[in-house]
Amino acid sequence: MLTLLTATGARPRAWAICERLMAAQDYTGQVRWVVVDDGPVAQPVSFCRPSWSLEVVRPVPYWTPGQNTQARNLLAGLAVIKPDARVAVIEDDDWYAPDWLTHVASQLERAELVGECRARYYNITLHRGRQLSNTGHASLCSTAVRGRALAGLREACRRAPKFIDLDLWRQPRSRLLFGGHRVVGIKGLPGRCGIGMGHRxxxxxxxxxxxxLLREWVGPDAELYL
Incomplete structure (x- = not known):
């Protein structure tokens, strides 16, 4: 089984797109999707797929504008995930190619901490895209863990740095970075703003x-954002 971990809240449009992208995944194994929603109003959940289960965690107090509750929310999700799970972080406002889960599951057979390097960011409000040059770490949205790396993710969230991915990838452990551009960090969707540079x-x-450029990167799914 592959476990997905998503922190969300106050982003109904992003969440609706995320549901569509996960419904399009070609992964054929069992999936448990743990969704942590701390928005003042629970986001509508319509996702249903054979061999997938979805659990919503509602931590309190709920998010208010100006707060960064990412670390707390990830910890709330990790609290219901066993130490032997294989966990892929799925961020609600990012694009995932249909073969993302299949690919990341295969990479987890090779290392405990895996992720896609050379991230791509696209701000749909500004209509700007940027190819990053990160080759020493992966963004959290394109990171998956098991074993000691899963424990490392818990540790990083407890420390609650602004950028959890940098903290996690600095930890020494079995790790693997790969290319392929199967993930695009989408910025500027309506609702709660993110914390990364792409949102500024x-x-x-x-x-x-x-x-x-967006169509080149994500194909027909560009129409979900334009």
Whole structure:
């Protein structure tokens, strides 16, 4: 079984897209999806798929504007996940190729901490895309863990740094980075704002007013964002 861990809340449009992207995954194994929603109003959940189970955790107090509750919420999800689980972090506002879970599950056979390097960010409000050059770590949205790396994710969340991915990937352990561009960090969706650089108004990248770059990166799914 593969366990997915998603922290969300106050992002109904992003969550609806995330449901569609997970419904399109070609992974054929069993999946347990743990969703932590700390929004003041629970987001509608319509996801249903054979061999998948979905559990919603509602930690309190609920999020209020200006707060960063990511670490707390991930810990709330990890609290119901056993130490022997294989866990892929799925962020609610990012794009995942249909073969993402299949690929990441295969990579977890090779190492305890796996992720996609050379991240791509795209801000749909600014119509800008940027190819990053990170080769020493993966963004949290494209990271999966098992074994000691799962314990390391718990430790990183307890320390509650602003960027949990950097803390996690600095820890020495069995690790594997791979390419492939199966994930795009989508920024600027309506609702609760993220904390990364891609969400800022001064985010720099290639101008893409026609959406051609986004279509190149995510194919027909670009219409979900444009």
């Amino acid at each position: 108004d001064d985010f720099r990248g290639a101008e893409d007013q026609t959406g051609a």
